Amino acid sequence: MNNEEIHEYCISKPAVTEGFPFNDTALVFKVAGKMFALLDLSEDSFRYLMEKGTHYTNAHFQHAHTETPVGHAALFKGTFPAYNGIVAGNRFDMDKGRVIYNCEDDQQVGIQLVEVLN
Numbered sequence: 001m002n003n004e005e006i007h008e009y010c011i012s013k014p015a016v017t018e019g020f021p022f023n024d025t026a027l028v029f030k031v032a033g034k035m036f037a038l039l040d041l042s043e044d045s046f047r048y049l050m051e052k053g054t055h056y057t058n059a060h061f062q063h064a065h066t067e068t069p070v071g072h073a074a075l076f077k078g079t080f081p082a083y084n085g086i087v088a089g090n091r092f093d094m095d096k097g098r099v100i101y102n103c104e105d106d107q108q109v110g111i112q113l114v115e116v117l118n
Contacts, residue, residue: 003039010037069102 010016010029017030025042028035073079073086081087093100 003041006037006039010039 011018015031019028021028025040027039027041029037067089069086069089070081073084077084089102090099091102
């Protein structure tokens with residue numbers, strides 16, 4: 001999909017607003033004030049990432065468990081799960097008496113996206 005097709009797809013959804021809250025090239029799409037998509041309109045965005053971004057050519061996790069939060073914490077903190085404390089994608093909530101996803105929050109209203117952009 002090109003930028004125009006992505007833009008048309010996003011604004012076709014109910015109650016979508018769009019704007020540039022960060023800069024003049026990052027177009028943000030929101031529903032109920034919550035961001036669900038960001039479209040980079042700059043011409044050099046991928047060139048910038050390739051020239052100045054971090055590019056791993058031989059990246060390996062030195063731990064067995066590679067759930068998303070565990071891997072992100074290892075990369076961002078530069079430490080193993082035993083040191084950064086992020087050891088799983090789920091956790092046991094003592095108040096609820098059950099296992100919950102790592103970012104589950106009853107205080108926040110979420111948007112469930114069921115369509116996939118092809």
